[in-house]
Amino acid sequence: MxxxxxxxxxxxxxxxxxxxxxxxxxxxxxxxxxxxxxxxxxxxxxxxxxxxAPRRRTPTKCRGARLxxxxxxxxxxxxxxxxxxxxxxxxxxxxxxxxxxxxxxxxxxxxxxxxxxxxxxxxxxxxxxxREWPGFGSTLFDVDLHAVSPGGQGGWAAGRQAALTPLSPQSPVGAGPQRLWLGIGAKAVSLYKPGEPEPLDSFGYSRISSFGASDSSTFRLSVEDRDLLFETSQVDEIAQLLNTYLASAGARRPPRPQEPASGPPAPTPPPQGLCPTAGPWQHRPPVGSFHS
Known part of the structure; x- marks a missing residue:
């Protein structure tokens, strides 16, 4: 490390x-x-x-000079x-x-x-x-953050049409992908600018609504009202680790008291860590999704 x-x-x-x-x-x-x-x-x-740094030569504009x-x-x-x-x-x-x-x-x-x-x-x-580094104990992955879009109804397809939102005031989006560290720890997922000790953003597992992959190098993480789209060569490793920590976080939560039913039972929501089997953001059937 x-x-x-x-x-x-x-x-x-x-x-x-x-x-x-x-x-x-x-x-x-x-x-x-x-x-x-x-x-x-x-x-x-x-x-x-x-x-x-090596000097970059200014390209010659004149076609004859280039020839x-x-x-x-x-x-x-x-x-x-x-x-x-x-x-x-x-x-x-x-x-x-x-x-x-x-x-x-x-x-x-x-x-x-x-x-x-x-x-x-x-x-x-x-x-x-x-251990003095706050991210000690996390598993770090090199990722390229391509977009941060509003989540909610409509999914990623609707997010494509909306204006992209910055991850933080220090990390404006819109100027191309950002190379970041994705840190996955026992209590939270964090995003770091390489070489910076403090995270750009950090969110606990209770805020993660879903995650999954559209192909072998594209990974999506839905956090409350945002969808984060990453490109990485370690999609499977990230998904497996997230699924493990989400399952552990779910096991530590105290059971909610049951309330008397006042109507027809509501449909059971999918467990955390389960990537939707179909969605407008996916170009083909997802791979790398895991059940808790």
Missing amino acids: VLRGYVPTSEETLQTLAALRLQSLNSDFSTHAPFPRLEELFPPHVLHARLP RAGLLAGGLWGQALAKQRAERDQRLRGRLREEGASTMAAIVEKWKLLQGMGRPEAMAAYVALV
Whole structure:
């Protein structure tokens, strides 16, 4: 979880976590102790984020200029450009090695400060640091939020015609899909902006009315008056986990007192977690729906 970048925290804390991991693996610092690779201790994406972004060349508007550039690219200019790219890649790799060496040196210095700490203490300190993140304990999934539409009668088809509503003031919709983390925990489902410690939105299981999939990569979550449409490669895993937590939440609820019947019995509503078998938002029969 930490190495995949799913614990948003400072680099200082990430280095401390790496030092605690070394202490739990090797005990006190020693020059003879085996050193894991840096990517086994520290999130690689943090190092890559330090590198300068590649420059984007402005496309040539003139058609004739584009044609001449294309012809030159196949000759001497093409060889020169390839050489420039190779040199740039070599510089970036060198910069990455320097950043890695600097980070490893900082981790080792923190490791030396842990001398005398036992393995159980190091593991407990590691977990305590990770638990400071409010999303600790949740299973995180990478998703693309494509739309947030009003729910209610008419379903998703009616939502397509309505104006999309923002997930939160910090996350306006309408400018294309948003890459988010979908966190599924024992008490709530939360949506995070990658790298941000606080969720954009969070809702308990009592607010979830239904969920399901229209195909192998599209997932819908209905929360009270909103329908959230996601694209993800982990539709089945999300549905199974949601179904498990919804069933657990339903089992913990106290039974409602029965009232005397005053008329014909009302139809039994579908259990939570059951995706409707047909709906206008679905383009074909749903897959990945589960009964509680």
